[in-house]
Structures are given as C-alpha cells and as structure tokens.
Amino acid sequence: MESIDAVTETPAQVPQFTVRLSATGRGARLARRLAVQQLAAWEVPYDSEVSHTVAVVTAELAANAVAHGRLPGRGFRLSLLRLHGHVRVEVTDVRPEHLPPTAPAAEARSLDADSGRGLLLVSAYAERWGCEVRDTCTKTVWAEIACPQ
Numbered sequence: 001m002e003s004i005d006a007v008t009e010t011p012a013q014v015p016q017f018t019v020r021l022s023a024t025g026r027g028a029r030l031a032r033r034l035a036v037q038q039l040a041a042w043e044v045p046y047d048s049e050v051s052h053t054v055a056v057v058t059a060e061l062a063a064n065a066v067a068h069g070r071l072p073g074r075g076f077r078l079s080l081l082r083l084h085g086h087v088r089v090e091v092t093d094v095r096p097e098h099l100p101p102t103a104p105a106a107e108a109r110s111l112d113a114d115s116g117r118g119l120l121l122v123s124a125y126a127e128r129w130g131c132e133v134r135d136t137c138t139k140t141v142w143a144e145i146a147c148p149q
Contacts, residue, residue, distance in 0.1 A: 015042060015082035021062070023070035023093070028062035031078045035089065038080050044087075050147045053125045054080075054087055057143045060118040061091040064100065064141065069093025086127060087147045096139040100131055 017038040021027035035058040039051050058078065065076040071094050079090040100119055122129050126143035133139045 017080045018077060020075050020077050022075045023066050025066065027075060028059065028066050031062035031076075031091070032059040034078065035080055039087070042082050044147065050087065050145060053145050054089060057122050057125050057129075057145060058089050058091075060122050061089060061141050061143065064118055065091045065093040068098045068100075069095040069139070071095065082147070083144075085146065085148070086144045088142055088144050090140050090142040092138050092140040094138055096133045096136065099133075099139065100141055
C-alpha cells in the first residue's frame with residue numbers, strides 16, 4: 001500500500017514532497033505520475049519541458065530502485081525538492097551495496113542492448129546526478145533538473 005509521508009510547502013522551508021512506494025512496477029509507474037502531479041501543484045505545467053524531464057528522470061530512477069534496490073517487503077522512497085533554479089529528484093532504496101556506476105557502461109550505449117540505458121537518460125536530461133549512502137541501510141540516487149522560478 002502506498003502512503004504519503006509528507007507534503008510540505010512553508011516559507012521557512014524548501015518545498016518538498018516525499019512518498020514511500022512499493023518496490024514494484026506499479027510503484028515505479030506511480031512515482032512518475034506523482035512527480036508530475038506535484039510539479040503541477042508547484043505551478044509547473046503538465047505539458048512543460050521541465051515536467052517531461054522530471055517524469056523521465058523519476059521513471060528511470062524508480063525503475064532502477066525496483067530492479068537493483070529491492071528487498072522482499074521493503075519499498076523505496078521518492079522525494080522531490082523545489083530548490084532555487086531546479087528540482088531535485090531523490091529515490092532512496094534499501095540496497096546501499098548496489099551502487100550505480102559512475103559512468104554508464106559502454107555496452108549500454110548500444111542500440112541493440114536490452115537494458116542499461118536508464119542512467120544514460122538521466123545523465124542526458126539532468127544538470128547533474130549522483131548517489132549518496134547516508135546510512136548503513138539505504139542509498140539515495142538523485143538528479144537535479146533545471147526549473148526556472
């Protein structure tokens with residue numbers, strides 16, 4: 001079952017949206033939809049380039065969390081932060097030992113490859129992206145997308 005942890009938008013804090021989702025295909029699809037919906041709530045139109053970019057990046061990061069960061073009975077967390085000049089997408093999963101490669105593999109660049117292009121898309125769409133291990137139980141893969149105020 002999906003649950004919304006917090007939706008915060010106060011002048012003293014950075015606008016933020018966080019939700020925990022099941023580590024399934026359904027959870028990954030829902031992550032993309034919720035990200036676009038939250039942008040609309042922040043007055044970023046559904047049909048804008050920013051909305052499209054955040055949707056693609058969120059879908060790829062969520063799909064990677066499902067494919068590589070899943071443990072039975074554990075989900076992943078999606079967070080969006082509206083920072084000055086950009087939106088930060090964070091996906092946190094429960095497999096800190098499975099870090100993404102720092103550069104997408106050369107074999108993933110092949111048009112014939114069945115998988116492995118997700119991080120290529122993220123690096124193409126995002127201004128920057130990375131991975132942080134904040135504790136012994138989780139890792140967070142993040143990407144920042146330009147978003148005019």
